[in-house]
Every structure is written in C-alpha cells, then in structure tokens.
Amino acid sequence: MSELNTESVEATDAPTLHALMRNRYGTSWLPTPNAPDTRVNDVIETLLSHRSVRAYSTQPLPADLLQTVMAAAQSASSSSNLQAWSVVAVRDADRKKRLAVYAGNQKHVAAAPLLLVFIADLSRLRRVSDVAGANTPGLDYFEAFLVAVADAAFAAQNAVVALESLGLGCCYIGGMRNKPEDVAKELGLPPEAFAVFGLTIGYPDPAVKTDVKPRLPQRVIMHLERYQQESSEALTDYDATMNAFQRLQRMAELDWTTQASRRVRGPEALSGRDRLMSALRTLGFGLK
Structure with missing residues (x-):
C-alpha cells in the first residue's frame, strides 16, 4: 500500500464555496446574487486554499512522494507534446545551501526537505533530432524557449496541486533566475537548459x-x-484588502499598488534578472 494519504474528504466536511471565496478574495468578494452557498469538491477546495509555505516541520517525506508528484507533473498539458522541460530534485543539504545563496539568501530553500528545480529544456529535443539526423533551426527561435518555459510552468502547477492535496506545503522560488549561470553549473545543466524557478x-x-x-x-x-x-475603485478596494491581510499576519502595511509599482520600477529592482537575456544566450539559447 502506498505511503501517501490520498483519501478524499467527505463532502459534509468541506467548507462552502462562499467561505473559500471570502478567504481567497477577502473583503473585496461579493457573492453572485441568488447564488447558492454550495459545497465544493476536494479539487476546488485545494486550489482555493493555496498559500505559500516557507516554514517546514521535521516530519520526513513519504518514500514514494517524488515519484507520485512527478507523475502528476507529467500529466500536465504540453505544447505539441514536446515535453520541453525537466526537473532536478535536490535533497543534499550543501547543494541546497548554495542554491539558497544564488536565489537571494532565501533560508527556506536550504531548510526545505526537498527542492525541485524546474528546467526549460530544449537540449533533449536537440539530442533527439541529432540522433534522427534532423535539422533543428526551429530551436533557435524565441517561440521554442517560450514553449519550454510554459511546459515547465504547467508541470510545476500540477505538482503543487498534487502536493497540497496530500497535506504538504510549497513555495515557488523565482530567485533561481537571479544567477542563472551559477545555478546551471551547480545542477550540471547542458546548453539550452535554464532553471525557470x-x-x-x-x-x-x-x-x-x-x-x-x-x-x-x-x-x-x-x-x-x-x-x-x-x-x-477596484484597486483601492484591493489595497484595503491587502492591508487587512497584512495586519492579520503582523506584517508592515503596504498597498499592493505601491508594492507592484516598486517591483517594476527599473533594473535595480530585478535582483540581477535585468541581464537575463544575455545570460540565456550564454546558456546556449538562440532567441531569434
């Protein structure tokens, strides 16, 4: 018997749709007039209850977790079935520490029992085509890179839903793009492979x-x-909703509109990712 607990919650134990929507949208949510306050299935409950988890317990992960989650990830849609993505599973403590530094010294990268790094991977398509004796100029275009990034994102989100349905927590680490060459070297990535997150x-x-x-x-x-x-008015309402959330979490209050504007104010706000295009070319991507 699998060590994973995949038993579903009884419908009578599930929260109502209105309760889940209030949690997801806060004070900005208003129910559709005359819409019934129905109960939802486990999938909808899992999706609407998503939260980033950065603090982990010492409870060991199930032995078959990685295999199960990878199957869920590979069940995601893939553009033209090219499956232009890979994943590197990292458990080694020293490697996680180094990757945490590359990702902006995020402590939970080192502390998490497991780190998955999702790769936009055109190298496999290049190798497959080489074996078949086929020309591959199409891989040098930005479209191919975009397909690989999208495939990696589809797969990762499937993995997150699967993990959360099993009671685990996750957090995406965009900081893997801060120093892409260093991450690629640490993970032994071939040319035309890039750690998306x-x-x-x-x-x-x-x-x-x-x-x-x-x-x-x-x-x-x-x-x-x-x-x-x-x-x-809608944005003002959302700023107020986020302020209420920040108070609940005992965080400093900062309007979302202000935070978002600061994040895109210029290259100095991108944590080194302003040079991403040149880094991708160094990693072997054509990007025509």
Whole structure:
C-alpha cells in the first residue's frame, strides 16, 4: 500500500464555496446574487486554499512522494507534446545551501526537505533530432524557449496541486533566475537548459500560521468579450484588502499598488534578472 494519504474528504466536511471565496478574495468578494452557498469538491477546495509555505516541520517525506508528484507533473498539458522541460530534485543539504545563496539568501530553500528545480529544456529535443539526423533551426527561435518555459510552468502547477492535496506545503522560488549561470553549473545543466524557478517542499510547520493571501478582485482580472481597463475603485478596494491581510499576519502595511509599482520600477529592482537575456544566450539559447 502506498505511503501517501490520498483519501478524499467527505463532502459534509468541506467548507462552502462562499467561505473559500471570502478567504481567497477577502473583503473585496461579493457573492453572485441568488447564488447558492454550495459545497465544493476536494479539487476546488485545494486550489482555493493555496498559500505559500516557507516554514517546514521535521516530519520526513513519504518514500514514494517524488515519484507520485512527478507523475502528476507529467500529466500536465504540453505544447505539441514536446515535453520541453525537466526537473532536478535536490535533497543534499550543501547543494541546497548554495542554491539558497544564488536565489537571494532565501533560508527556506536550504531548510526545505526537498527542492525541485524546474528546467526549460530544449537540449533533449536537440539530442533527439541529432540522433534522427534532423535539422533543428526551429530551436533557435524565441517561440521554442517560450514553449519550454510554459511546459515547465504547467508541470510545476500540477505538482503543487498534487502536493497540497496530500497535506504538504510549497513555495515557488523565482530567485533561481537571479544567477542563472551559477545555478546551471551547480545542477550540471547542458546548453539550452535554464532553471525557470524552484519549488520548496515539506510538511508545514504547525507553529507557523500562514493565511490565504487575497488575490485581485475578479472584476480586475476577468474581461467579458473585450479587454476593459480596471477601475481605480477596484484597486483601492484591493489595497484595503491587502492591508487587512497584512495586519492579520503582523506584517508592515503596504498597498499592493505601491508594492507592484516598486517591483517594476527599473533594473535595480530585478535582483540581477535585468541581464537575463544575455545570460540565456550564454546558456546556449538562440532567441531569434
């Protein structure tokens, strides 16, 4: 019998849709008029309850976890079935420490029992084509790189949903792009392989409470038929919602609009990723 607990929660134990939506959107959420407050299945509950987990317990991971999660990841959609991605599973403590430094000294990278690094990988397609004696100029175009990044993202999100359904916590590590050449060397990546992001994995530390972070209101993200610019009122409401969340988490209050604007203010805010295009060329990508 598998060591993984895959038993589903009884429908009567599941929270209602309204409760999950209030958690996901905070005070900015309003129910659809006359919509029933229904119960949802396990998949919807898992998705709407997602939160980033950066503090992990000492509970060991199941022996078959990696194999199961990889099967879930590989079940994601893939553009033209090219499967232009790979993953490097890192358990070695010293390697995690070095990767944590490359990723901006994020302590949870080193502390997590397992780190998965998702790779946009065109090298395998190059090797397959070489064996077949086929020309591969198509791999030198930006489209091929974009396909590889998308495939890696699809796979990773499948992995996250699977992990969270099993009671584990995860956190994406975009800092793997801070020093891509160093990460590639550490992981032994071939040319035309690039670490898109990492994913820390472990059982959440019960002593550290992590709440669901509110998202932008649906009226900001979702457009009916044609794109419509969001209202300033909607963004003001979301700033207030995020301030309430920050107070709950005992964080410094900072409007989302201010935080987002600071993050894109210029190359100095990109943690070294402003040179990503030149780094990708160094790693062997054509990017025509």
